Amino acid sequence: MEKTKKIAVMSGKGGVGKTTVAVNLAVALAAEGYQVGLLDLDLHGPNVQRMLGVSLPPSEGEKIVPAKYGDSLKVFSLAMILQEGAPVIWRGPLKHKAIEQLTRDVEWGDLDYLICDLPPGTGDEALSTFQIIKPDAVIVVSTPQKVAGDDVRRAINFVRRLNGKILGLVENMSYLICPNCGEKVYVFGKGETEKLAEEFGIPLIARIPMDPEVVSLSDEGKPAVVYKRGTVIEEEFKKIVEKVLSL
Numbered sequence: 011m012e013k014t015k016k017i018a019v020m021s022g023k024g025g026v027g028k029t030t031v032a033v034n035l036a037v038a039l040a041a042e043g044y045q046v047g048l049l050d051l052d053l054h055g056p057n058v059q060r061m062l063g064v065s066l067p068p069s070e071g072e073k074i075v076p077a078k079y080g081d082s083l084k085v086f087s088l089a090m091i092l093q094e095g096a097p098v099i100w101r102g103p104l105k106h107k108a109i110e111q112l113t114r115d116v117e118w119g120d121l122d123y124l125i126c127d128l129p130p131g132t133g134d135e136a137l138s139t140f141q142i143i144k145p146d147a148v149i150v151v152s153t154p155q156k157v158a159g160d161d162v163r164r165a166i167n168f169v170r171r172l173n174g175k176i177l178g179l180v181e182n183m184s185y186l187i188c189p190n191c192g193e194k195v196y197v198f199g200k201g202e203t204e205k206l207a208e209e210f211g212i213p214l215i216a217r218i219p220m221d222p223e224v225v226s227l228s229d230e231g232k233p234a235v236v237y238k239r240g241t242v243i244e245e246e247f248k249k250i251v252e253k254v255l256s257l
């Protein structure tokens with residue numbers, strides 16, 4: 011994986027849409043013709059598999075063959091080898107080992123990009139990811155609320171403390187388009203992510219609107235970049251792809 015560019019998708023807070031961003035970024039990069047791997051490192055709440063509707067093929071010997079979405083995207087999530095609904099009750103050292111194993115024993119092949127979906131916060135998985143995978147860059151996902159901002163600050167400081175590179179911020183659920191009048195409604199407020207970007211001197215790469223269809227599509231394993239073509243969502247993901255390609 012020496013030539014593979016590794017991107018970690020992080021957030022300070024849970025439920026902000028980190029997995030949605032990781033999944034759609036991976037699909038969009040693969041659609042550009044790159045060989046992409048998507049590794050779900052949210053060991054306690056792995057959702058990548060559901061959002062793409064994929065499952066594992068039979069394993070080959072010691073190696074784990076990842077699931078495929080289309081021709082150029084390989085996907086692995088712990089959910090694929092756990093019994094449905096089974097909780098992961100692991101302490102830090104076990105998680106560290108699991109991340110080492112997922113990087114080593116999954117048959118990733120030659121990848122241009124590996125997208126790692128981290129759990130929320132700055133816990134064991136994030137630390138182990140920095141030690142083992144050593145991401146080339148991090149995308150931090152936030153939502154416009156002040157409480158999300160507080161947690162994102164912690165995530166950014168964590169990455170900086172580990173000398174990681176932050177590619178930029180993605181603001182998810184930025185606004186809702188009113189279905190009646192077409193006006194933007196800033197459900198969670200406005201301006202917090204810009205403030206963070208300015209405070210830390212990092213770019214605000216994209217603003218993804220809140221769209222109820224994203225929820226149902228995700229639940230059905232249909233990524234928005236494929237099923238909502240020609241919308242602002244696709245445009246905003248193009249901006250994230252461009253930023254990643256500039257690495």
Ligand SMILES: Nc1ncnc2c1ncn2[C@@H]1O[C@H](COP(=O)(O)OP(=O)(O)OP(=O)(O)O)[C@@H](O)[C@H]1O
Pocket residue numbers: 021023024025026027028029030031052055057129130182183218219220221222223224225226228229
């Ligand atoms: N732009 C959006 N518009 C509407 N719903 C969204 C949007 N982005 C994400 N969601 C929905 O919000 C929920 C949480 O998203 P997601 O799982 O991507 O967040 P997360 O930050 O990875 O969560 P976790 O903290 O559990 O890892 C999902 O139901 C998802 O479909």
